[in-house]
Amino acid sequence: MDITLNGESRTLPGPCTVAELLAQEHIAGHRVAVEVNGEVVTEAQCASRALAPGDEVEVIHALGGP
Incomplete structure (x- = not known):
């Protein structure tokens, strides 16, 4: 599945939630x-x-911030 993440094309291996994407991106x-x-x-x-x-x-x- 193709998405755009922060302006860059990304191909995900299959269905994905936002939480799973954040985990894949180590964030x-x-x-x-x-x-x-x-x-x-x-x-x-x-x-x-x-x-x-x-x-x-x-x-x-x-x-x-302070």
Whole structure:
């Protein structure tokens, strides 16, 4: 299945959720914000939000501040 992740084409081996994608990218457990096709996916939704061919996923790392 082909998706776009942060502007780069990616081929996934099969059906995948947002949580599984984050695990594959070694960013599960990090503080990130995720959008799929311009819609925010909350942390609670990641395990159940399935990705579809052609989805555009943006993952933004949260930065700490003072």
